[in-house]
Amino acid sequence: MNTPLIEAVEQLAAESAQYVFQEMLGITITRDDPTPLANEPGGQIVGSVGFVGEANGIIHLYAGLSFARTIAARMLSLTEAEIEGDELVNEAMSELSNVMVGRVKSNLCDGGRSCAITVPSVMRGQQLTVGEISEASYRLLGFRNCEHRLLLEVVVKEAQR
Amino acid sequence: MSNPASPMKLKILTVDDSKMVRIMVARAFKSYDCIVLEATNGEEGIVVARREHPDLILLDYTMPVMDGLDTMTALRADPAIQNIPVIMLTAEGSKGIMAKMASLGVRDYLVKPLKETALVARAGRVVSLNLRDALTLPDTLPEPAPLPSKDF
Numbered sequence: 001m002n003t004p005l006i007e008a009v010e011q012l013a014a015e016s017a018q019y020v021f022q023e024m025l026g027i028t029i030t031r032d033d034p035t036p037l038a039n040e041p042g043g044q045i046v047g048s049v050g051f052v053g054e055a056n057g058i059i060h061l062y063a064g065l066s067f068a069r070t071i072a073a074r075m076l077s078l079t080e081a082e083i084e085g086d087e088l089v090n091e092a093m094s095e096l097s098n099v100m101v102g103r104v105k106s107n108l109c110d111g112g113r114s115c116a117i118t119v120p121s122v123m124r125g126q127q128l129t130v131g132e133i134s135e136a137s138y139r140l141l142g143f144r145n146c147e148h149r150l151l152l153e154v155v156v157k158e159a160q161r
Numbered sequence: 162m163s164n165p166a167s168p169m170k171l172k173i174l175t176v177d178d179s180k181m182v183r184i185m186v187a188r189a190f191k192s193y194d195c196i197v198l199e200a201t202n203g204e205e206g207i208v209v210a211r212r213e214h215p216d217l218i219l220l221d222y223t224m225p226v227m228d229g230l231d232t233m234t235a236l237r238a239d240p241a242i243q244n245i246p247v248i249m250l251t252a253e254g255s256k257g258i259m260a261k262m263a264s265l266g267v268r269d270y271l272v273k274p275l276k277e278t279a280l281v282a283r284a285g286r287v288v289s290l291n292l293r294d295a296l297t298l299p300d301t302l303p304e305p306a307p308l309p310s311k312d313f
Contacts, residue, residue, distance in 0.1 A: 024274035075181055077188075087180070095181040098223070099273045102252025109255035117253065119178070119225050 005055055005113070005158045006137035009104060013059055013154050014141055016103040024099065025074040027145050034142030036128075037151055040064030043126045045089065047097030053115030055108050057136075057156030061097050062128065067148040068093055086124075094120040171195035171288060172213055176206035176232065177221035177250060182275065186219060189277035190284075194291045203227030207235050210242045217288045219280075220267075222251035222258065233265040246287045250275065 014031070021027045037044050042065040050058040063071065072092035073080045083089060098120045105117045141152040171194065175186045178201050187197045198213055200206035203220075204227040210218065218236070222229035229249060237243050246268040251258060254272040262270055269283050284290060 020274060076184060091180045095179045095273075098179065099252045102223075102273065103254075106253045106255040106258075109253075109257055114257070117223060119223060 004137070005057075005156050006139060006154070008108070008111070008113075009055070009057060009059075009154050009156050010139045010141065012104040012107050013100070013152050016100045016107075017061070017141075017143060017150070017152055020096065020100045020103065021145075024096065025071060027071075027074065029143040029145045029150060032142040032144035032149060034140040034151060035149075037062050037064055037149060040066075040149075042066055043124060044128045045093050045122060045124045046128060047093035047120055047122050049097045049101035049120045050118040051101065051105050051108070051115040052118070053113070055113040055115045055156065055158070057154065059097070059101050059104065059155075060151075060153040061093065061100065062151040062153065063093065064148065065089070065124070067145075067150070070148070071096060090122045090124075094122050097122075171290070172198060172215040172217075173284065173288075174198045174200065174206065174209055174213065174215035174218045176200045176203060176209075176218060176224070176229075178202055178224045179221070182221065182250065182273075185275055185277065186280065189280045190290075192292055193281075194293045203229065203232030203235070206232055207239075207242075210236065210245060211239070214242065215245060217284060218245055218247045219284075220247050220249050222249055222253060230261060230265065233262075233267065237266060248283055248287065 018029055021029045044062055044064055045068045046060050046062045048058055048060045068089045069080050069083050072083050072089045075092045101117055105115055108115055136155050136157045139154040143150040173190060173195055175183050175197060177183055183199050190197050198209055198215060200209045202224045220229050220232060233247060236245065249262050249267045249270040250273060251270060252273045268287055271280060271283060
């Protein structure tokens with residue numbers, strides 16, 4: 001347990017994201033430059049899940065709305081035209097974030113850093129930007145599938161022992 | 162709700178705050194002769210379980226209002242529903258969680274992301290799943306055509 005928490009969570013989050021996208025959606029995502037998605041046409045959506053305990057932090061998964069619709073369609077084995085309205089897209093991002101951070105949490109617990117995860121939350125916006133928080137360690141990870149980009153924002157604070 | 166014309170139809174209750182999971186479960190079992198009921202959290206799940214007496218409960222671990230472990234505790238404390246088998250659905254596969262589930266008598270568990278084939282297979286180990294009838298016979302069959310006569 002000598003690895004700094006932020007490095008451990010960064011690696012776990014990256015592996016988890018790639019695994020979940022592949023297993024859950026059949027989508028391969030590769031590491032990419034972590035440029036913010038602020039200019040994604042149609043806006044962005046972010047799914048967030050926190051973890052609390054000996055390891056404390058939160059992981060945000062950002063996607064453009066177009067890619068989020070693709071994600072929802074893949075998750076339900078539907079065409080994108082069959083995804084009507086916002087609800088299913090929001091639900092897909094929520095479940096995706098939940099499964100992804102759940103894997104991170106399991107690995108943290110098995111590695112000796114016990115914690116529990118929060119219920120996921122989803123937010124939409126046009127100009128969502130990411131920024132560092134003082135007193136916390138922070139990483140921004142970029143991913144890509146063809147023209148679609150994703151961002152993972154990892155924020156952790158090691159518990160005082 | 163049970164179909165009064167088929168009182169013995171298998172009932173599966175999905176307790177999960179994720180609409181995506183509830184849709185996926187319903188789709189997984191649509192080829193089988195069963196009714197899939199839903200609840201969005203543990204508290205609602207207990208209410209539905211007491212009313213419907215499902216044959217199997219698929220229970221999420223992390224939920225608002227009442228989570229999976231508290232729901233299991235409530236189920237086991239109620240004599241009317243304490244013997245309903247439960248398969249836990251969880252995004253967390255840590256050893257600690259597995260141990261807690263086992264101590265509460267969870268019959269089996271599935272770590273998300275869910276695969277429909279795995280879900281059906283695990284459910285099939287706990288309850289008897291039958292495919293829905295592929296053919297529906299008419300009430301009356303047409304008269305068979307007469308056989309041609311032959312001179313031997």
